[in-house]
Amino acid sequence: MTDPAPTPDTAADLPARSRREQIYDVAGRLFSERGYHATSMRDLAGELGMQGGSLYAHISSKEDLLVEIVQSAAQQFDEALFTLRELPLPADQKLREAMQRHIRVIADNMESATVFFHEWKHLSPAAYGRVTAWRDTIDTFYRDLLTQGIAEGTFRPDLDVKMAANLILSAVNWAYTWYRPAGSLTPRDVAEGYADMLLAGLRSPEVP
Amino acid sequence: MTDPAPTPDTAADLPARSRREQIYDVAGRLFSERGYHATSMRDLAGELGMQGGSLYAHISSKEDLLVEIVQSAAQQFDEALFTLRELPLPADQKLREAMQRHIRVIADNMESATVFFHEWKHLSPAAYGRVTAWRDTIDTFYRDLLTQGIAEGTFRPDLDVKMAANLILSAVNWAYTWYRPAGSLTPRDVAEGYADMLLAGLRSPEVP
DNA sequence: CCTACCGATCGGTAGG
DNA sequence: CCTACCGATCGGTAGG
Numbered sequence: 001m002t003d004p005a006p007t008p009d010t011a012a013d014l015p016a017r018s019r020r021e022q023i024y025d026v027a028g029r030l031f032s033e034r035g036y037h038a039t040s041m042r043d044l045a046g047e048l049g050m051q052g053g054s055l056y057a058h059i060s061s062k063e064d065l066l067v068e069i070v071q072s073a074a075q076q077f078d079e080a081l082f083t084l085r086e087l088p089l090p091a092d093q094k095l096r097e098a099m100q101r102h103i104r105v106i107a108d109n110m111e112s113a114t115v116f117f118h119e120w121k122h123l124s125p126a127a128y129g130r131v132t133a134w135r136d137t138i139d140t141f142y143r144d145l146l147t148q149g150i151a152e153g154t155f156r157p158d159l160d161v162k163m164a165a166n167l168i169l170s171a172v173n174w175a176y177t178w179y180r181p182a183g184s185l186t187p188r189d190v191a192e193g194y195a196d197m198l199l200a201g202l203r204s205p206e207v208p
Numbered sequence: 209m210t211d212p213a214p215t216p217d218t219a220a221d222l223p224a225r226s227r228r229e230q231i232y233d234v235a236g237r238l239f240s241e242r243g244y245h246a247t248s249m250r251d252l253a254g255e256l257g258m259q260g261g262s263l264y265a266h267i268s269s270k271e272d273l274l275v276e277i278v279q280s281a282a283q284q285f286d287e288a289l290f291t292l293r294e295l296p297l298p299a300d301q302k303l304r305e306a307m308q309r310h311i312r313v314i315a316d317n318m319e320s321a322t323v324f325f326h327e328w329k330h331l332s333p334a335a336y337g338r339v340t341a342w343r344d345t346i347d348t349f350y351r352d353l354l355t356q357g358i359a360e361g362t363f364r365p366d367l368d369v370k371m372a373a374n375l376i377l378s379a380v381n382w383a384y385t386w387y388r389p390a391g392s393l394t395p396r397d398v399a400e401g402y403a404d405m406l407l408a409g410l411r412s413p414e415v416p
Numbered sequence: 417c418c419t420a421c422c423g424a425t426c427g428g429t430a431g432g
Numbered sequence: 433c434c435t436a437c438c439g440a441t442c443g444g445t446a447g448g
Contacts, residue, residue, distance in 0.1 A: 037245035038330065041443060053444075054417045062443065092411065118326050122246065149410075156412050163401040164410060170382035171375055178374065193371040201409030202357075202372060203300065204364050249427060261428075262433045270427065418448085425442070432434085 020058045022048060027065040032114035036066055036122050066119060067127045073116040074134045076105045081141050091149025092199055095168070098145065100191035102172040106179065107187040113176040142168050168198070228266045230256060235273040240322040244274055244330050275335045278328050281320040282342045284313045289349050299357025300407055303376070306353065308399035310380040314387065315395040321384040350376050376406070 026047050030039040041062055042052040059065060080101040084094060106113045120131050142165040149155035155164075171194050179190070234255050238247040249270055250260040267273060288309040292302060314321045328339050350373040357363035363372075379402050387398070 033329070035243065035245060035327075035330065037243060040441075042441085051418055052442095053419080053421095053446095056444065057417065119243075121241075122243065146410075153412055155410050159405075159410060160401055163398070164405060166382075166386065167379055167402055167405055170378045173385075174374075174378035174382050177381075190371070193368055194375055197367075197372060197375055197409075198405070199409050199411045201405075201407050202354075202363050202367060203407045204361055248425075250425085259434055260426095261430095261435080261437095264428065265433065420446090422445075423442105426440080427438105429438075430436090 023055060023058055024065060024068060028069050028111045028115060031066065031069065031119060032111040036115070036119040063122075063124060066115070067123060069112050069115050070120050070123060070127070070131060073105075073109060073112040074131060076109060076112075077102065077138060078134070080105050081138065085141070091145060091152055091154040092195075094145055095149070095199075096191065096195045098142070099168065099172055099195055100188055103175050103179070103191050104187040106172070106175050107181055110176065110179065110181065117173070117176055139165060139169065171198070231263060231266055232273060232276060236277050236319045236323060239274065239277065239327060240319040244323070244327040271330075271332060274323070274327060275331060277320050277323050278331065278335070278339060281313075281317060281324040282339060284317060284320075285310065285346060286342070288313050289346065293349070299353060299360055299362040300403075302353055303357070303407075304399065304403045306350070307376065307380055307403055308396055311383050311387070311399050312395040314380070314383050315389055318384065318387065318389065325381070325384055347373060347377065379406070 023044070027039070027044055030044055030047065034043075040052075041055055045052045045055050048055075081098060084098055084101065087094065087097075089097065120128065123131065143161050146155060146159065146161045146164050150157055150159055150161070172191075175190065179185070179187075231252070235247070235252055238252055238255065242251075248260075249263055253260045253263050256263075289306055292306055292309065295302065295305075297305065328336065331339060351369050354363060354367065354369045354372050358365055358367055358369070380399075383398065387393070387395075
């Protein structure tokens with residue numbers, strides 16, 4: 001929350017970036033593999049070759065780790081999608097681009113994404129509220145995109161916008177459960193494949 | 209695991225069904241709300257108006273609660289989908305029916321479904337393996353359905369079966385995050401809405 | 417960053 | 433189903 005960005009590295013804030021970031025990285029991995037409550041601070045310290053108590057020279061609390069991980073994931077989604085908002089693209093192309101970016105954020109942050117989807121209920125009320133608000137924002141983004149597409153004539157006029165947004169969000173979010181960065185599919189492959197199916201449908205074209 | 213099914217209710221297995229089932233029900237609720245590791249046996253006992261230690265007159269361990277909840281969820285999916293396998297329906301209708309049943313299982317068991325998707329990583333290796341195998345089975349079910357539909361001519365011949373199955377599974381599984389049984393949408397509404405969009409596509413029909 | 421420690425809480429058991 | 437308890441482990445701190 002209180003990011004020490006303004007002050008550069010001086011003797012005053014010695015504990016240093018690098019170690020702090022290592023801690024957050026390893027915490028993200030352990031939280032995603034074992035869950036927040038099943039990860040002890042001693043587990044975390046052990047992975048970094050230090051004693052449990054030593055962590056507190058770099059961080060303030062266990063919950064702060066969770067808040068930071070979840071928040072930074074949310075921020076990445078935000079950045080990816082909201083630079084898209086006012087782009088002058090037809091709605092179907094914009095949808096393709098949005099899905100691609102959305103999946104890419106997940107693919108590039110599989111651990112944080114898993115923590116985000118599984119552990120956000122353990123946040124303090126304040127952080128919890130922020131995440132809930134953020135979810136609504138993403139939802140609204142996709143609904144607006146669909147509404148725009150209907151107005152344009154790109155999407156069917158009888159589309160149920162709420163349900164279509166749900167379907168799209170299901171597709172992109174669920175990727176955190178199965179996507180493997182080491183596999184052969186790029187986020188672009190997945191997004192294009194999904195978008196093709198969503199836009200044209202699974203049914204065989206009429207052969208008149 | 210060792211289900212006492214063969215022996216009916218006798219004086220020998222006194223502790224009784226009802227109380228046992230209450231425990232499993234409340235455990236399902238608490239595990240879904242707070243997560244497995246954040247729920248203590250004393251929390252659970254408190255909700256049932258008893259002391260922590262008293263639970264062990266009815267159950268054997270905390271992990272057994274988790275195993276049972278996850279397993280019974282898996283079993284419900286199995287029953288819902290596998291009675292569908294050999295039904296002589298065109299693939300698109302079978303897909304509609306499968307999605308409807310899949311979503312209904314989630315809708316009727318929101319708590320178990322949440323535990324299933326979030327807490328299965330905390331299972332012992334044996335139970336973990338069973339759940340993984342089960343996931344593959346469900347995946348195969350949808351892929352076979354799609355393959356059948358292509359062979360029939362119902363689905364496009366150029367369909368990527370693996371990706372299409374992923375898309376369908378994303379849609380139905382993600383329902384556990386947003387569906388509200390008290391809301392106005394029935395599982396049938398959701399499944400039909402999704403199937404309509406998936407089969408025909410979002411794009412506006414050509415107006416020749 | 418370590419040693420040594422704090423009070424609290426954990427899952428589970430004994431004995432009734 | 434309760435009381436009383438077990439050893440283990442938790443997040444976090446003091447003092448260096």
